[in-house]
Amino acid sequence: MNFSERLGIFLQRTVWQRRVGSWEHEASPGLERVIEAVVAIASVGSEDRVVDLGCGSGQVALEVAPFAKSVLGVDISGRMVDRMLERARLERMDNVSGRVSALETLSLPQGEASVIVSNYVLHHLSDASKAKVVKLCFNWLEPGGRLVIGDMMFGRGATSSDRQVIAGKIKLLASKGVGGYWRIAKNAIRYLFRVQEKPVSRERWLAMFADAGFEAIDSSPVVAEASVVFGRKPQAGSATGSGG
Numbered sequence: 001m002n003f004s005e006r007l008g009i010f011l012q013r014t015v016w017q018r019r020v021g022s023w024e025h026e027a028s029p030g031l032e033r034v035i036e037a038v039v040a041i042a043s044v045g046s047e048d049r050v051v052d053l054g055c056g057s058g059q060v061a062l063e064v065a066p067f068a069k070s071v072l073g074v075d076i077s078g079r080m081v082d083r084m085l086e087r088a089r090l091e092r093m094d095n096v097s098g099r100v101s102a103l104e105t106l107s108l109p110q111g112e113a114s115v116i117v118s119n120y121v122l123h124h125l126s127d128a129s130k131a132k133v134v135k136l137c138f139n140w141l142e143p144g145g146r147l148v149i150g151d152m153m154f155g156r157g158a159t160s161s162d163r164q165v166i167a168g169k170i171k172l173l174a175s176k177g178v179g180g181y182w183r184i185a186k187n188a189i190r191y192l193f194r195v196q197e198k199p200v201s202r203e204r205w206l207a208m209f210a211d212a213g214f215e216a217i218d219s220s221p222v223v224a225e226a227s228v229v230f231g232r233k234p235q236a237g238s239a240t241g242s243g244g
């Protein structure tokens with residue numbers, strides 16, 4: 001891992017250690033819809049062993065836990081994981097466990113999960129790390145396992161749909177007055193210099209799933225900036241799997 005990747009992990013951990021309370025309060029109707037879509041598309045059942053990558057304080061993990069055999073939430077922030085486990089205890093969910101780790105350095109046994117979900121996390125990773133994590137997910141899934149990723153998915157303005165999403169975000173923030181203008185400036189810097197926000201287009205996500213060997217790849221736009229991408233690891237013996 002090079003210096004800039006290590007620095008990126010340090011910065012993400014520092015930022016998210018401080019945002020446990022604020023993230024829970026910032027949840028927007030748009031984000032709720034993306035969480036609902038991830039949960040619906042994952043379609044978790046009583047035999048599923050679920051891993052939630054970048055679980056936060058359990059926004060997806062605790063939604064699927066009542067239906068799952070087990071849920072492991074992984075997050076770079078120990079405070080996020082603690083909060084998720086506290087919420088699980090309060091809800092008497094004893095099938096939820098947590099792991100503190102950056103996704104860039106996460107190691108899990110092969111075939112550990114039948115479902116892997118991740119919501120609004122992977123745009124924080126470099127493009128190389130996104131592709132690496134998708135390939136690792138292929139390896140961590142059992143044959144037939146599903147990967148469901150919800151995230152902001154748009155490029156840097158090369159297509160008209162990118163430009164529509166960016167213009168919509170600017171309009172929404174501008175309608176919030178001075179605070180909104182400050183956030184436009186902050187987001188523009190992050191986005192242009194790819195400091196904390198590094199989204200890529202839905203097409204790029206579909207290509208990453210295909211490269212990793214997933215089949216039945218599908219995507220659903222949910223709100224203007226966000227989509228959910230689905231892929232299934234081929235059953236053992238199927239000709240289409242790359243094996244990760």
Ligand SMILES: C[S@@+](CC[C@H](N)C(=O)[O-])C[C@H]1O[C@@H](n2cnc3c(N)ncnc32)[C@H](O)[C@@H]1O
Pocket residue numbers: 009012016017023035053054055056057058059060074075076077080101102103104118119120121124125
């Ligand atoms: C925007 S929040 C999303 C939380 C939750 N998944 C949700 O749907 O609300 C991003 C989460 O990703 C975690 N995160 C950011 N970078 C990460 C990384 N490199 N490895 C693991 N977790 C990371 C943060 O700590 C934070 O909990």
